[in-house]
Structure formats: structure tokens, C-alpha cells
Amino acid sequence: MMGMKFGAACSVGSVALAATLLATSAAPVRAMDGDPIAGQAIFQRTCVNCHSLDVGVNKVGPSLWHIVGRQPASVQGFDYSDAMRGNKTPWDAAALDSYLADPRGDVHGVKMFFKGLPDAHDRADVIAYLKTAR
Ligand code: HEC
Structure with missing residues (x-):
């Protein structure tokens, strides 16, 4: 039970991290593209x-x-x-x-x-x- 909870928290964390990485890498491209x-x-x-x-x-x-x-x-x-x-x-x-x-x-x-x-x-x-x- 403890293990499952930890696992769930962990994957939520990595999704948030991936979203942050995507947002930061996409921003300059959008600014230049018009x-x-x-x-x-x-x-x-x-x-x-x-x-x-x-x-x-x-x-x-x-x-x-x-x-x-x-x-x-x-x-x-x-x-x-x-x-x-x-x-x-x-x-x-x-x-x-x-x-x-x-x-x-x-x-x-x-x-x-x-x-x-x-x-x-x-x-x-x-x-x-x-x-x-x-
Ligand atoms: C008052 C008329 C006029 C306006 C307004 C104008 N142009 Fe032009 N444009 C021309 C003429 C005339 C040429 C040809 C220039 C030459 O042969 O020296 C040209 C050439 C160009 C070329 C090069 C075309 C080629 O075949 O090499 C581009 C690109 C261009 N214009 C983009 C624009 C854009 C984008 C706008 C608006 C933001 C614009 N022009 C507004 C008259 C105009």
C-alpha cells in the first residue's frame, strides 16, 4: 500500500516535470515564429x-x-x-x-x-x- 502511494506520487511528479520542460523549450520557438x-x-x-x-x-x-x-x-x-x-x-x-x-x-x-x-x-x-x- 505504501509502495503504491509512493509510485503514484512519483509519476505525477515526472509528468509535471515533463510539462515544465516542454513549456520552457517551446516558448522561444513560438516567440520567433509569429x-x-x-x-x-x-x-x-x-x-x-x-x-x-x-x-x-x-x-x-x-x-x-x-x-x-x-x-x-x-x-x-x-x-x-x-x-x-x-x-x-x-x-x-x-x-x-x-x-x-x-x-x-x-x-x-x-x-x-x-x-x-x-x-x-x-x-x-x-x-x-x-x-x-x-
Ligand atoms: C506601395 C506598394 C507596395 C507596398 C505597400 C508593399 N510592396 Fe512589396 N513590393 C512592391 C514593389 C514595387 C516591389 C518590387 C521591388 C523592386 O523591383 O525593386 C516589391 C517587392 C517585394 C518583395 C520582393 C519580391 C520578389 O519577388 O523578390 C517582397 C518580399 C515584398 N515586396 C513584400 C512586401 C510585404 C510583406 C508588404 C507588406 C508588409 C509589402 N511588400 C508592401 C510594392 C509594394
Whole structure:
């Protein structure tokens, strides 16, 4: 009887410990990942006048379908600036983050007349949303 009680207390303890470990290891990942739902709202507010996420739909700016991971200036038929054509850094999350913080400062001479998203959380959210467009 004593043994059983001890055993039960012990397994409750290890479940709690496992939960604590999970929570601490998951927290930083969530902070960096951003929220695609919030990102969609930001996209609708600040990007959609110039960008579509649909394949082949170019507006003032090129279609952003499958933007995360692809090469800059790779949408067929869009008239990119020379600055963007010369940009060889693939659009991973880090490159998008620094571009969206200050588009015209990051890639000098780009055609995107947009002041950027100064808030790092907004950028993480938008990037999380862009990741869904593939
Ligand atoms: C005023 C119009 C405008 C707004 C607003 C705008 N963009 Fe752009 N965007 C452009 C143009 C024009 C280009 C092409 C730049 C060039 O060729 O120099 C571009 C290029 C880009 C590229 C590179 C595309 C490629 O194919 O390499 C990304 C990524 C991008 N924009 C993301 C965004 C996001 C995300 C937002 C909203 C937070 C946004 N843009 C808001 C006009 C805009």
C-alpha cells in the first residue's frame, strides 16, 4: 500500500516535470515564429494594395506566392528594379525580416514605395502568414 502511494506520487511528479520542460523549450520557438492569423490582418492592411498571394497575379508589386525560400526577382513578367535583380539573397525569414523593416534602406534603389514595418512582432506575424502561401 505504501509502495503504491509512493509510485503514484512519483509519476505525477515526472509528468509535471515533463510539462515544465516542454513549456520552457517551446516558448522561444513560438516567440520567433509569429502568428499567421495576425499576419494576415497586417497583410490585408499594409501589403494587399500592392501584392497578391495568388500565383501569377502581379499588381504594383509582384505576386508573393511561395515567397518564403525563393530567389528575389524571380516572378516571370514582373518588371523589377535593377537593385532587386541584383539581390541574390534568398527570401528566408531573416532576409524578409530585414527587408520589411526598411525596404529601401535594405536593398538600395528598390521600387517598393513602402516605409516598412518597424515592429519586429508585426514582421514575424507577416512572415508567418507568407509561409502559408505555398
Ligand atoms: C506601395 C506598394 C507596395 C507596398 C505597400 C508593399 N510592396 Fe512589396 N513590393 C512592391 C514593389 C514595387 C516591389 C518590387 C521591388 C523592386 O523591383 O525593386 C516589391 C517587392 C517585394 C518583395 C520582393 C519580391 C520578389 O519577388 O523578390 C517582397 C518580399 C515584398 N515586396 C513584400 C512586401 C510585404 C510583406 C508588404 C507588406 C508588409 C509589402 N511588400 C508592401 C510594392 C509594394
